[in-house]
Amino acid sequence: MRVYVVDNGGQWTHREWRVLKYLKVETKIVPNTTTFDQVRDVDALVLSGGAPDVASESGRMGNNGEFLDKADFPVLGICAGMQFMATHFGGTTGPAVRAEFGRTRLYVDEEDQLFQGVPREFDVWESHNDEVRTVPEGFQVLAHSDTCQVEAMRSLRRPLYAVQFHPEVENTDFGTDIFRNFLRAVEEWHR
Amino acid sequence: MFDPQEFVKEKVEELRTKITGKAIIACSGGVDSTVAAVLVDRAIGDRLLTVYVDTGLMRKGETEDVRRMFDGLGVHYRLVDAKDEFFAALKGQIDPEAKRKAIGEKFIRVFEREAEAFGADHLVQGTIAPDWIESGDGVRDTIKSHHNVGGLPKDMTLKLVEPLWDLYKDEVRSVARFLGVEVSERQPFPGPALAIRVIGEANPETVGVVREACAIVEEELEAAADKGSMPRPWQYFAVLLPIKSVGVQGDRRAYGRTVAIRSVESVDAMTASFSKIPYDVLERISLRITNEMKANVNRVVYDVTHKPPATIEWE
Numbered sequence: 375m376r377v378y379v380v381d382n383g384g385q386w387t388h389r390e391w392r393v394l395k396y397l398k399v400e401t402k403i404v405p406n407t408t409t410f411d412q413v414r415d416v417d418a419l420v421l422s423g424g425a426p427d428v429a430s431e432s433g434r435m436g437n438n439g440e441f442l443d444k445a446d447f448p449v450l451g452i453c454a455g456m457q458f459m460a461t462h463f464g465g466t467t468g469p470a471v472r473a474e475f476g477r478t479r480l481y482v483d484e485e486d487q488l489f490q491g492v493p494r495e496f497d498v499w500e501s502h503n504d505e506v507r508t509v510p511e512g513f514q515v516l517a518h519s520d521t522c523q524v525e526a527m528r529s530l531r532r533p534l535y536a537v538q539f540h541p542e543v544e545n546t547d548f549g550t551d552i553f554r555n556f557l558r559a560v561e562e563w564h565r
Numbered sequence: 566m567f568d569p570q571e572f573v574k575e576k577v578e579e580l581r582t583k584i585t586g587k588a589i590i591a592c593s594g595g596v597d598s599t600v601a602a603v604l605v606d607r608a609i610g611d612r613l614l615t616v617y618v619d620t621g622l623m624r625k626g627e628t629e630d631v632r633r634m635f636d637g638l639g640v641h642y643r644l645v646d647a648k649d650e651f652f653a654a655l656k657g658q659i660d661p662e663a664k665r666k667a668i669g670e671k672f673i674r675v676f677e678r679e680a681e682a683f684g685a686d687h688l689v690q691g692t693i694a695p696d697w698i699e700s701g702d703g704v705r706d707t708i709k710s711h712h713n714v715g716g717l718p719k720d721m722t723l724k725l726v727e728p729l730w731d732l733y734k735d736e737v738r739s740v741a742r743f744l745g746v747e748v749s750e751r752q753p754f755p756g757p758a759l760a761i762r763v764i765g766e767a768n769p770e771t772v773g774v775v776r777e778a779c780a781i782v783e784e785e786l787e788a789a790a791d792k793g794s795m796p797r798p799w800q801y802f803a804v805l806l807p808i809k810s811v812g813v814q815g816d817r818r819a820y821g822r823t824v825a826i827r828s829v830e831s832v833d834a835m836t837a838s839f840s841k842i843p844y845d846v847l848e849r850i851s852l853r854i855t856n857e858m859k860a861n862v863n864r865v866v867y868d869v870t871h872k873p874p875a876t877i878e879w880e
Contacts, residue, residue, distance in 0.1 A: 384705075387705075405704070424704065425705075433703075438682075475874035501873040546835075
């Protein structure tokens with residue numbers, strides 16, 4: 375299986391690469407200025423987090439929009455990757471009412487594929503100033519925290535998944551399980 | 566998951582092809598640069614010179630420990646005393662980035678001299694993933710310029726070789742164990758050393774104070790861990806703050822500086838949580854610092870911030 379990580383300048387982009395590598399996936403980090411044609415052979419993409427405010431600095435998000443429009447494979451957006459996905463399909467983002475850094479309690483609302491086999495609530499690691507305010511039409515909220523309503527979402531029409539927290543870092547509980555679940559969804563999609 | 570044997574095999578072959586002439590390695594005696602030194606030594610043997618710089622910013626007894634370790638490893642090494650140069654470069658510098666860049670540049674100037682004398686055109690560094698990630702690049706914000714990446718001067722001519730570029734600390738440790746490197750479990754210590762554990766100007770006086778405080782933190786936490794009172798933390802040290810506060814010592818007014826204790830748990834330094842040190846251990850550290858260092862420090866605080874939002878070191 376081939377899953378590339380689109381680099382939006384996150385501190386943990388390389389961690390996403392490491393987790394995928396540990397899960398025996400063929401992976402590499404590609405700049406977000408890569409064209410869709412250069413990645414069209416992948417089985418899935420991960421859109422990393424990064425410093426941009428996706429609403430006012432969408433230019434810094436490179437070709438994320440093209441990837442989302444043209445992907446005929448699953449995509450997992452993380453942090454800024456999720457915020458971009460939300461605005462791209464008509465949802466809204468804004469400065470978080472309360473920012474979340476470090477340990478945060480996550481509550482799973484919908485088990486879905488992403489949270490299969492993990493507890494209904496557990497600790498995750500966060501690092502975000504902005505948040506998704508409203509999810510796009512056709513998307514479902516999968517998880518929330520005490521201070522952030524959208525911690526995970528998915529499209530009901532296409533294999534698009536997104537999380538606000540960071541499953542790729544060591545301090546997030548069950549992070550590797552969430553990646554494994556995503557890879558299982560990728561496998562099923564291509565079956 | 567990560568296979569150190571495969572990694573060593575691959576890297577040694579790659580290094581053999583890459584380094585055609587001679588090389589020097591910047592080695593602090595920490596796990597990253599020592600592992601890099603052993604790898605390159607396996608690849609090119611005598612064509613490698615290991616260089617340790619005594620910046621004047623090292624911890625108590627560190628230079629002597631490193632000398633003993635190098636002797637044990639049997640590598641070809643030189644210890645360079647550059648204390649005066651480093652303190653001259655740090656004079657008046659209080660901005661964390663300016664300090665890091667001054668140190669990065671000074672290191673390269675020393676290495677350039679050593680490389681020229683040895684006839685080397687390659688500089689090997691033990692750079693690991695967090696160093697370049699946090700130093701920033703075209704798309705990534707600069708969190709802090711690691712001396713070996715973001716602190717490099719633009720006009721350097723040595724060719725860089727960085728065999729551990731994609732690894733994190735836990736992976737480097739597994740390579741170190743595989744290679745039988747004795748410093749495999751040593752706690753991380755930043756390249757700019759004690760200079761970034763002094764908030765404000767790092768000079769022989771302030772560095773001397775934080776050196777003593779760091780030694781007390783290390784001794785007490787290691788003793789507590791050896792006794793089984795707590796697990797040994799991942800990284801633990803003291804930071805000297807420029808904040809003065811009022812105290813009372815033997816019925817006399819004291820107006821002294823503050824030391825912050827920092828201790829964290831981590832795997833890869835990219836996220837970290839503060840250590841839940843038992844109160845009696847914190848108390849012993851506090852008492853020792855304020856009694857033994859009474860002329861300089863009259864207050865001790867404990868840093869209870871995770872990364873993010875803080876970083877492990879304060880600068």
